Amino acid sequence: MNTYKVIKIEGTLIYLGKDDGTLLKVEQTSFNFVPQLGDIVEAYKSEETYIIAKKSSEVPTEKKEKGPLTIKNIKVMAWLGIVLTLLRDPLFFAIPVMMGHLLKEKGEKDSGNFMLGVSIFAGITALITRFILTGRFS
Incomplete structure (x- = not known):
């Protein structure tokens, strides 16, 4: 890999x-x-010339998002889906799953993975709770 760190100027x-x-x-x-x-940085060599670019994993400058699918709105909808899953019906777990995938598409990989994990946990918890409350074990 061509990844380096600037150590002296x-x-x-x-x-x-x-x-x-x-x-x-x-x-x-x-x-x-x-x-x-x-x-x-990442270093690339062409003949005797180097091209140095800042590594893409660096935090980019924040840009304004437009429209209803901003990262903030996606996170709000995902948490609403978690609450609905736990309080209403386990099938609502589909909402935070979809929002988790949207977060990953928008570059929020850690948040997306977290949301997917939380939604699976909430869905399983809601199913277990529903079976305990209704007494349907068989």
Whole structure:
């Protein structure tokens, strides 16, 4: 993998280090951004030229979302689905499952996975509770 960390800046010369101890010296003109100490970057080489890009897993600048399917609205709908699952009917677990998938599509992988886990837990809990309250065990 071509992932490095900016470990030293000396004028226009940038030193990049890898976990295995590999050191790469690159001119600042190879960067498509202003490098800072500690930045995680990806290095690509074309002949004798390097192209350095900030790693995509870095937190991107927040952009305004428009429309009804903002991340905040999706999370609200997912939690509403959890409440409906626990208080009303176990079939409502489909709402937070769908919202979890939407969160993952919008780049909120951790939130999406969390929501999927919570919805499965809520669905199982609602089913168990429903069988206990109705006395239908067989």
